[in-house]
Amino acid sequence: xxxxxxxxxxxxxxxxxxxxxxxxxxxxxxxxxxxxxxxxxxxxxxxxxxxxxxxxxxxxxxxxxxxxxxxxxxxxxxxxxxxxxxxxxxxxxxxxxxxxxxxxxxxxxxxxxxxxxxxxxxxxxxxxxxxxxxxxxxxxxxxxxxxxxxxxxxxxxxxxxxxxxxxxxxxxxxxxxxxxxxxxxxxxxxxxxxxxxxxxxxxxxxxxxxxxxxxxxxxxxxxxxxxxxxxxxxxxxxxxxxxxxxxxxxxxxxxxxxxxxxxxxxxxxxx
Numbered sequence: 577x578x579x580x581x582x583x584x585x586x587x588x589x590x591x592x593x594x595x596x597x598x599x600x601x602x603x604x605x606x607x608x609x610x611x612x613x614x615x616x617x618x619x620x621x622x623x624x625x626x627x628x629x630x631x632x633x634x635x636x637x638x639x640x641x642x643x644x645x646x647x648x649x650x651x652x653x654x655x656x657x658x659x660x661x662x663x664x665x666x667x668x669x670x671x672x673x674x675x676x677x678x679x680x681x682x683x684x685x686x687x688x689x690x691x692x693x694x695x696x697x698x699x700x701x702x703x704x705x706x707x708x709x710x711x712x713x714x715x716x717x718x719x720x721x722x723x724x725x726x727x728x729x730x731x732x733x734x735x736x737x738x739x740x741x742x743x744x745x746x747x748x749x750x751x752x753x754x755x756x757x758x759x760x761x762x763x764x765x766x767x768x769x770x771x772x773x774x775x776x777x778x779x780x781x782x783x784x785x786x787x788x789x790x791x792x793x794x795x796x797x798x799x800x801x802x803x804x805x806x807x808x809x810x811x812x813x814x815x816x817x818x819x820x821x822x823x824x825x826x827x828x829x830x831x832x833x834x835x836x837x838x839x840x841x842x843x844x845x846x847x
Contacts, residue, residue, distance in 0.1 A: 579647040583734055647687055648834040655743065655750040656783075656830065656840070657690075660822040661759045662714045664700050666707045672770045674700035675763065676721050677714070677731050677819035681827055682741055685749075688831045694737045695820055696725045702770075714817045735776065740796055743778070755800055757844050765846060775846070784843040785826055792838040801825050808832045814839040 662677035664670050675698050682692040698722050700706075706718050725733060754760055760782045768775045782784050789804050790796040797803035801822060805812050810828055814821030832842070 595834075598822045609799065645718055647835045648686065649832070651685045651695045651834065651840055652749070653751050653840070654748050655685050656688070657681070657743070657750055657752045658683060658753050658823045658826045658830075659754050659759055659782075660826065661763050662817065662819045663709045663715060664706065664761060665701050665713065666778070667709050670703055670707075672700060672702055672767060673763065674767060675727055675730075676700055676706070676716055678734070678751075678822040679823050680734070680737075680752075681823045682743070683830070688827065688834055690827060692737075692741055693820075694732060694734060696728050696730055697721050698727055698815060700726045701726060709832070714819075727767060733775065738778065741762055750778070751840075751842060752779065753840070754782050754786055755785045755822065757782075757784050761844060761846055778847075781842050781847045782844050783840050785829060787843045788833065788838065788840055789829065793835045794837060801829075804829050809814060823835060 605810040649757065660679060661675050663673040663675050665673065665847075671766050678694075678696050678698050680694040682688050683689065683695075684691050697716065697720050706716065706721065711717055742748055752760060760779055764779055766777050767773075785804070786797050789807075793807060795807070797807070801816065802812070805809075805825060805828075808829060810832060811824075813824045813828065816822070
């Protein structure tokens with residue numbers, strides 16, 4: 577029986593060789609028909625053995641794949657929206673601070689893979705010129721914000737993106753994730769208040785990754801991202817205080833916590 581199955585496999589191999597070796601068309605067709613007849617017999621008389629062989633082959637193939645998506649602990653959200661603002665700053669506190677980088681990563685709630693990216697730099701209005709301190713900290717230079725959307729325009733762009741991604745569908749359960757409470761508890765509401773802009777409701781609840789990490793690992797990450805990256809033995813991506821790079825690092829931390837069996841839950845709100 578085993579020899580017969582091996583004969584089937586070797587016939588398939590020989591057929592490929594004949595096809596590529598320049599033999600006539602009729603020879604290939606004749607050989608293929610013989611192979612089909614043999615496979616029919618094999619399917620009829622040795623179906624149990626063939627099923628077992630396929631089952632073993634499939635298991636071996638699965639074992640060779642990278643970490644399965646199903647290896648992540650089940651989550652209660654359809655999507656996670658990772659956000660990390662960068663804002664105007666100086667050695668001394670600037671009032672008002674203004675958002676100058678607005679990145680969002682949409683993560684699939686089951687696989688935690690990045691499905692979509694929103695990103696724009698934002699032009700400050702009150703303190704239009706970036707300080708040297710701000711550029712050194714964030715890597716954002718003046719030319720990157722000049723002529724870019726204002727915060728009001730950026731918020732409209734976010735809303736359009738949310739609609740395109742079906743994130744405003746009431747049947748889709750999504751939540752923002754930030755490294756701390758500052759982004760959505762302080763920064764965005766504060767600047768919107770200064771500009772007389774409403775804060776969209778979807779920005780009024782979030783997961784503070786620092787709290788999630790402390791719940792999962794038993795220690796609070798005082799230094800933020802570097803602490804969590806080191807604690808999970810992860811590789812840091814890009815530049816610290818680049819909004820988009822910080823979002824990518826947050827996403828990697830979330831993946832690792834999910835692998836460890838952690839379920840993410842809302843930690844903050846501004847309702």
